[in-house]
Amino acid sequence: MRSLLVKSSRVENVQPVNYSNLKEIFGTLSRWELASVLFPAVLGLMGVCMAISPPNEKGPKVKLYRALWITAFSVVTALGVLSALYQIGKSRVENLRVQTGYCFLLAYEPSYLYPGPAWTLFAINPNDSPIFDVTVILFERPKLAESNLDWAKAWAKRIEIDVGTLPNNANKDTHHSILPGAYEIEIQTRYERFTETIEIWPNPDKKALHKWHGHIEVKHFPDGRLVRPPMSF
Numbered sequence: 001m002r003s004l005l006v007k008s009s010r011v012e013n014v015q016p017v018n019y020s021n022l023k024e025i026f027g028t029l030s031r032w033e034l035a036s037v038l039f040p041a042v043l044g045l046m047g048v049c050m051a052i053s054p055p056n057e058k059g060p061k062v063k064l065y066r067a068l069w070i071t072a073f074s075v076v077t078a079l080g081v082l083s084a085l086y087q088i089g090k091s092r093v094e095n096l097r098v099q100t101g102y103c104f105l106l107a108y109e110p111s112y113l114y115p116g117p118a119w120t121l122f123a124i125n126p127n128d129s130p131i132f133d134v135t136v137i138l139f140e141r142p143k144l145a146e147s148n149l150d151w152a153k154a155w156a157k158r159i160e161i162d163v164g165t166l167p168n169n170a171n172k173d174t175h176h177s178i179l180p181g182a183y184e185i186e187i188q189t190r191y192e193r194f195t196e197t198i199e200i201w202p203n204p205d206k207k208a209l210h211k212w213h214g215h216i217e218v219k220h221f222p223d224g225r226l227v228r229p230p231m232s233f
Contacts, residue, residue, distance in 0.1 A: 118177035125166035134163035
């Protein structure tokens with residue numbers, strides 16, 4: 001009796017196929033992805049046709065028949081191989097984009113949406129692929145002539161930000177802000193590490209339209225390679 005109950009409960013837990021979702025599911029596949037599935041199926045059908053109707057006679061018609069089948073098999077096989085190679089290459093390229101993508105912080109000048117005096121920090125992903133597991137450490141940079149003790153004090157006041165996943169081509173509010181000054185930033189992603197500098201200082205021209213000058217620079221760690229040219233804002 002117990003085994004029957006267990007068996008019936010398992011049957012009840014089986015979810016029926018929702019055929020209304022099939023169109024949506026197959027609609028997400030690219031042409032090359034569909035081709036990589038259809039070409040082997042076509043080859044299988046062609047093989048069945050050859051098996052159930054083998055030509056036993058001789059003559060020009062039989063030779064033409066065989067030539068057409070050989071040509072068809074060759075074309076479908078070549079397309080299938082190309083489709084498979086394309087999918088492999090596409091997957092590797094996408095993985096490489098994800099692993100080498102960079103992000104950075106950008107400070108937005110106070111406005112009616114984000115009143116000052118602090119500047120709101122946004123995490124920017126300029127890539128066409130998402131960036132995973134982004135964490136940021138930010139601290140105010142002492143003057144280069146300052147002692148190691150001053151740098152240690154600045155590091156002790158660091159801000160740690162868990163950004164998480166950054167979607168592709170996205171600007172994400174970090175819910176943190178900074179006052180004008182010079183800052184050092186360490187950015188860690190799932191695959192890469194970067195350093196960034198942000199500098200914000202008053203515009204010496206009191207009559208200028210913009211009251212502030214800003215500058216950012218993003219480098220790859222540890223080789224110091226620029227991943228984003230210096231930008232002023």
